[in-house]
Amino acid sequence: MTLNCDPVAETRKREAALTAAQFELIDETEAEAILRWRFEELVRAGYDIGSALVLASHVEIDLHNASALTRRGCPPDTALRILL
Numbered sequence: 001m002t003l004n005c006d007p008v009a010e011t012r013k014r015e016a017a018l019t020a021a022q023f024e025l026i027d028e029t030e031a032e033a034i035l036r037w038r039f040e041e042l043v044r045a046g047y048d049i050g051s052a053l054v055l056a057s058h059v060e061i062d063l064h065n066a067s068a069l070t071r072r073g074c075p076p077d078t079a080l081r082i083l084l
Helices: 007-016 020-025 028-044 049-057 063-071 076-083
Strands: none
Touching (some): 028 049, 028 063, 049 076
């Protein structure tokens, strides 16, 4: 068992696992922060700005899966089609 004392990392784990229904229940400021974080992570993973915006707004899409596709060499355009 590993303990993570980093509250930001723990929050990000929770945010990555949100369903669309759960996302609708959070306040606007937190929702904006989550979307910004998802967008930044997707750009970092190799998605272009437009694709990152689309994927970030689809909170039901697992961010880790989206990033893993590009890390494994899947072109971002193909990954986008797979995920949507």
